[in-house]
Amino acid sequence: MHSIMKATVASLALGVxxxxxxxxxxSSLEGTLRIMSDMSNPAPRAAMEQMAADFDAxxxxxxxxxxxIDREAWKTxxxxxxxxxxPDVVNWYAATRMTPYVDAGLFMDxxxxxxxxxxxxxxxxxxxxxxxxxxxxxxxxxxxxxxxYRKDIFEELGLEEPATxxxxxxxxxxxxxxxxxxxxxxxxxxxxxxxxxxxxxxxTNGYEFHIQLANGEIPWTDQRVRDTFANWQQLIDMxxxxxxxxxxxxxxxxxxxxxxEAAAYLMGNFSVSHFRDGGLTDDQLDFYQxxxxxxxxxxxxxxxxxxxxxxxxxxxxxxxxxxxxxxxxAEVQSEINAGDALGQLPVNANASVADDKFIQQGFEMLxxxxxxxxxxxxxxxxxxxxxxxxxxxxxxxMVFPENLDDILERLEETRQRVY
Amino acid sequence: MVTAxxxxxxxxxxxxAVTPWLFLLPGIAFFLLYVIIPIxxxxxxxxxxxxxxxxxxxxxxxxxxxxLGGDRKFEVSFWNNVRWLVLYLLAIPLGLFIAxxxxxxxxxxxxxxxxxxxPFVISQVVVGLVFTWFYLPNSGLFDVITGWFGIDIRGGxxxxxxxxxxxxIAAGLWPQTAYCMILYxxxxxxxxxxQVEAARLDGAKGHKMLWYVIIPQLKPATFIAFxxxxxxALRSFDFIAVMTNGGPFGSTRVxxxxxxxxxxxxxxxxxxxxxxxxVVLFFIMLLFITYFLWSxxxxxxxAR
Numbered sequence: 001m002h003s004i005m006k007a008t009v010a011s012l013a014l015g016v017x018x019x020x021x022x023x024x025x026x027s028s029l030e031g032t033l034r035i036m037s038d039m040s041n042p043a044p045r046a047a048m049e050q051m052a053a054d055f056d057a058x059x060x061x062x063x064x065x066x067x068x069i070d071r072e073a074w075k076t077x078x079x080x081x082x083x084x085x086x087p088d089v090v091n092w093y094a095a096t097r098m099t100p101y102v103d104a105g106l107f108m109d110x111x112x113x114x115x116x117x118x119x120x121x122x123x124x125x126x127x128x129x130x131x132x133x134x135x136x137x138x139x140x141x142x143x144x145x146x147x148x149y150r151k152d153i154f155e156e157l158g159l160e161e162p163a164t165x166x167x168x169x170x171x172x173x174x175x176x177x178x179x180x181x182x183x184x185x186x187x188x189x190x191x192x193x194x195x196x197x198x199x200x201x202x203x204t205n206g207y208e209f210h211i212q213l214a215n216g217e218i219p220w221t222d223q224r225v226r227d228t229f230a231n232w233q234q235l236i237d238m239x240x241x242x243x244x245x246x247x248x249x250x251x252x253x254x255x256x257x258x259x260x261e262a263a264a265y266l267m268g269n270f271s272v273s274h275f276r277d278g279g280l281t282d283d284q285l286d287f288y289q290x291x292x293x294x295x296x297x298x299x300x301x302x303x304x305x306x307x308x309x310x311x312x313x314x315x316x317x318x319x320x321x322x323x324x325x326x327x328x329x330a331e332v333q334s335e336i337n338a339g340d341a342l343g344q345l346p347v348n349a350n351a352s353v354a355d356d357k358f359i360q361q362g363f364e365m366l367x368x369x370x371x372x373x374x375x376x377x378x379x380x381x382x383x384x385x386x387x388x389x390x391x392x393x394x395x396x397x398m399v400f401p402e403n404l405d406d407i408l409e410r411l412e413e414t415r416q417r418v419y
Numbered sequence: 420m421v422t423a424x425x426x427x428x429x430x431x432x433x434x435x436a437v438t439p440w441l442f443l444l445p446g447i448a449f450f451l452l453y454v455i456i457p458i459x460x461x462x463x464x465x466x467x468x469x470x471x472x473x474x475x476x477x478x479x480x481x482x483x484x485x486x487l488g489g490d491r492k493f494e495v496s497f498w499n500n501v502r503w504l505v506l507y508l509l510a511i512p513l514g515l516f517i518a519x520x521x522x523x524x525x526x527x528x529x530x531x532x533x534x535x536x537x538p539f540v541i542s543q544v545v546v547g548l549v550f551t552w553f554y555l556p557n558s559g560l561f562d563v564i565t566g567w568f569g570i571d572i573r574g575g576x577x578x579x580x581x582x583x584x585x586x587x588i589a590a591g592l593w594p595q596t597a598y599c600m601i602l603y604x605x606x607x608x609x610x611x612x613x614q615v616e617a618a619r620l621d622g623a624k625g626h627k628m629l630w631y632v633i634i635p636q637l638k639p640a641t642f643i644a645f646x647x648x649x650x651x652a653l654r655s656f657d658f659i660a661v662m663t664n665g666g667p668f669g670s671t672r673v674x675x676x677x678x679x680x681x682x683x684x685x686x687x688x689x690x691x692x693x694x695x696x697x698v699v700l701f702f703i704m705l706l707f708i709t710y711f712l713w714s715x716x717x718x719x720x721x722a723r
Contacts, residue, residue, distance in 0.1 A: 075685045079471060100688065104472035188666060244556040246667040247578035379686070388686035396668035399574065410491065417485075 029062040033319040034087035036067050038074035043273070047341040055326055062319055082106040086313035088320040094128035094305040095376040096214075096383055098136055101309075107136045108310040113321055121349045122328055128305050128376060137309035138324045139347040141337055144362030145195060145302035145377075148271060149264035150257060151286040153180065161288035165203075165231070168291045172240050175263045182240040184262035186253030187398060190391035194378025195266055197394050198302050199290045201228040206297035207373035214381040216419030220411040226404075231293060233401050246399055254278060266290070268304065269344060272358050287361050289369060300372030301365065304380060305347070389414040458701065465694035471682075475691075482695035492669055493696070496677040499584050500653070500703070503673060506588045507595060507652035511644050514599025515637075519629075521600070522607045532604065539597040547661030550590035551577065577663050580670035587658050587671060595651050599644045606640030607633075642714070649707050653700075674700045 033055075039048040045068055056064040067087070069077060078090060082101060092098065101107045113119065114126065114135040125139045154160070154171075157178055162168040172182040187193045202210040205224045212218050213225065235241070242256050251274065256262040258278035265271065275285050292299065308327055310320045326332055333351035337344050343354060345363055353363045366374070379387040393407040430437065465482055467475040486493050521532050538546060554561050556575030565572065572579050576586035610633060618632045634641075656675045659665060665672045665680060672680070674696055680686075682693025 072685075076683060079688075083472070100470055100472060104470070106472065189664065190666070244574050244578045247556060247575050384686040385689065388680075388684075392666075392668050395666065399578075399667065 029059045029316075029319045029322060031061075031316050031319065032063045032065055033089070033316050033323060034065045034067070035089045035323070036069060036074075036081055036087040036091070038069055038071045038091045040068050040071045040074075044342055047336045050341075051327065051332065051336055054332075055323055058326075059319070059322075082311050082313070086311035088310060088314040088316050089323055090309050090311055092137065092307050092309050093376070093380055094125070094137075094139060094307050095380045097376075097380045098129075098131055098307075098309075099383070102131050102136050106312055108312045108314065108317070109134045109136060110138070110310060110321065110324070111135045113138070113324060116325075118325065118329070121330065122347055124349070124374075125305055125347050128374070129307065137307040138328050139305045139307050140327050140333075141342050141344045142303050142305040142347060143269040143344040144366055145199075145266070145268050145290075145304075146362070146365065147264050147266050147288050147290060148257075148275065148358075149286055149288065150260065150280075150284055152284045153178075153260060153263045154286075161286075162291045164291055164295075165293040169234060169238070172235065172238060176239060180260065181242045181256070181262040182235070182238075182264060184242050184253045184256035184265050185245045185398075186248030186250040187245045187395045188247060188249050188252075190388075190395050191377075191379055192250050192253075192267075193394035193398055194387070194391050195268075195302060196232065196398075197228070197390075198375050198378050198381075199266065200232050200293065201225070202300040202372060202375065203290065203293035203297065204228045204231055205294070207300035207375070210300065210375065211373070211381065214386075216383075216386070216415050220408045220415055225408065229397065229401075229404055229408075232397070233404075236398060236401050241398065246395055268302075269358055269362055273343065282357060287358050289365050298372035299369055300375055301370040302375045302377050303345075303366055303370075304377045383418055385418045386411075386414060461694045461697050461701070464690055465692075465698050467691045469690040471688045471690045478691065482692050486692070486695050486699065492672060492677055493674075495669060496672040496674045496696075499671065499673045502584055503588060503591075503652040503655050504649065506585070507591065507648055507655075508645075510592050510595035510599045510648050510651075511641065513592070513596040514601075514644060515603050515634075517596065517600045518603035518607060522604060536597050536601055538594040539601070541594075543591075543594065543657040544661050546590060546594055547587075547658045550586070550593075551662050554586055574667065578667055580667050583663055583667060583671045587655070587662050590662065591651070591655060591658050595648060598647060598651075602640045602644045602647075603637060606637045610636050646711055653704060674703070 035052060037048050039045050048068065049066065052064045052066040056062065069081075074091070078092065078101075081087065081090065083106070086106070092101070098107065111134045114122075114129075119126075122139065125142070126135065129135045129137055129139065149161075153175070157174050159171050159174060160167070162171050175182045185192050185196070198210070201213070204227050209218065209224060213220075218225070242253065242262055245253060250267070250271075253265070254271070254274055255278070257265050258275065258280060272285070276282075289299065289301075308324055310317065310324065314320050327336075328348055330346075330348045330350035333346035333348040336342055337346040337351070337354060337359075339354040339356040339359065343356060343359060345359060345366070346353065353359055375381055378391065382390055390411055393411050396403055397407055464475070466477060466479060468478050468482075469475040517535055521528065521535060553559055554576040556562055556572075556578060559575070562572070562575060572582055576582050614632060614636070615628075618628055623632060653675065655673055656679065659671055659673060659676050660679075663671045665676050678693050678696040678700065681689050681696060687693065
């Protein structure tokens with residue numbers, strides 16, 4: 001009882017003071033904190049290991065056990081991990097992707113944590129962490145989506161970054177006339193097509209409509225959905241996308257842009273390190289926000305958020321909560337999202353943004369020109385069954401646009417069953 | 420005399436009857452635990468809606484109504500299964516042909532045999548990957564070769580919904596042919612040379628010799644080749660997962676892959692529906708299993 005009291009007092013004290021208060025070694029946290037993380041790519045892995053080691057060092061009586069699982073494997077393993085001998089802290093994703101675990105009572109309600117004043121700095125992501133009126137985790141990083149393009153090719157052809165759909169189409173025509181493709185994409189694993197739909201749909205019909213569609217409130221056969229596909233088809237009919245993209249993964253589609261056979265790629269910011277590894281310099285590579293289609297709707301942006309959660313079966317809840325406070329603190333946020341660590345955007349408003357032109361541009365875009373709203377991405381906003389049927393339909397549309405009616409009918413059938 | 424018999428323990432008295440069961444017990448127990456009971460659990464789950472985490476909801480036959488009442492993914496998967504079953508059987512004549520070809524005594528024949536057997540030794544995943552590169556549009560060898568004849572498959576073999584399944588089956592045939600070849604090579608060793616000689620004296624040669632003398636004697640090998648090929652065709656999951664992941668737009672799914680997608684993949688966890696697919700697949704397999712068992716039973720009876 002005494003130790004619990006102590007821990008509570010300590011955590012309350014922390015709510016007022018900053019995390020650095022613990023640097024003195026007065027930590028009262030004891031026992032073991034078990035973390036299961038999906039940050040298995042080299043850079044995130046290093047950041048996660050560093051973070052766990054630092055947290056361990058801050059709390060002399062606490063042992064931090066970190067287990068890193070392959071990011072793809074974790075998407076199915078999390079179920080086993082949370083049900084049998086659950087760890088204290090796990091990685092997952094924001095928004096609808098949390099639903100199964102929240103419904104099954106496997107994530108802990110941490111609304112009390114969000115009520116602490118420190119968490120005001122995370123306000124922009126609160127919506128994405130909220131289900132059924134409570135918060136179920138904390139974000140630790142997010143990244144922008146947008147068009148990454150070959151600046152040198154644009155300069156060679158005398159093109160500017162397009163701001164409107166007309167400019168976009170004109171640019172694309174010029175690129176095609178020069179014997180290149182406008183966009184590379186690898187749709188073998190489907191999700192890349194989801195990005196295109198998110199953008200064209202939200203630019204055509206607005207964020208509200210997009211989210212209503214994701215929530216199953218609008219039939220897929222609606223005329224406004226058809227408008228979205230009609231806009232998309234303009235690009236497809238021009239031959240804007242590389243051929244045979246359904247046989248490539250997103251990584252296999254990278255060489256088309258690196259070799260200059262395609263001029264641009266609609267992707268998340270994680271692609272930048274791949275472009276750089278492929279030999280593109282920052283003079284050759286640049287970024288622009290997806291152009292406006294319908295001037296009457298405010299721009300919405302895809303900015304998927306990755307998160308930490310406490311398992312409801314956690315053994316060391318106090319330490320887990322303390323870790324979540326630690327992860328989201330301004331200091332740690334600046335550190336793990338720095339250019340040499342994750343190279344992404346910090347979720348804490350007081351954190352500093354890495355000195356990298358793409359991260360800076362993304363931060364600028366999301367904080368000033370994403371007034372429509374923030375989407376989490378097709379496969380996180382739509383429920384699982386709708387998302388998988390939907391992305392399959394989107395891929396088919398990109399290859400056989402003439403099948404549109406059939407695709408929409410199928411998706412509508414799925415919608416009526418899923419929701 | 421009577422007392423001597425009674426003095427023996429119960430086990431000693433029933434030793435002959437009990438011992439075989441004791442030896443079988445571990446096998447039976449594990450077979451029940453890991454095969455028989457899960458089969459009935461699948462039946463049970465298929466009557467529910469369940470996400471694998473929360474409570475099961477009883478839905479009766481609803482999963483089956485949806486599955487058999489016009490689920491397009493199911494129809495595509497089913498017909499792909501049929502394609503697999505029919506075309507995979509090509510491995511048997513192909514294997515026989517290669518076995519006949521290799522069944523001669525030339526210098527270094529062992530090396531040739533092992534080279535032909537090689538694809539069966541490497542993992543299915545590797546075979547799938549190699550064929551994926553082989554089929555790559557533009558740069559793949561297959562595309563280059565078809566290009567010489569002016570044939571251009573839109574999207575590449577694996578990117579075109581009309582050719583993708585056949586492309587995967589062709590990849591699967593490579594190791595399966597090697598397997599059938601080995602079965603026939605051992606079968607050919609057992610062919611009775613006296614019968615061959617007698618047939619030769621009667622003037623049989625060429626395809627008549629093959630059809631009326633050799634192949635009937637290879638019947639046991641053919642039976643095993645048929646069994647493993649049917650099983651191989653129904654286990655085509657690995658190739659599909661590696662080569663197309665069910666795509667393009669779900670055109671290469673088979674029932675086992677669809678079952679996996681519905682119940683265990685990233686966007687799945689519809690356990691009830693997945694179990695219903697598993698049950699349907701089970702009944703399709705049961706047709707073959709019944710035939711195999713019946714046919715083996717007939718052989719046993721004939722041997723007695």
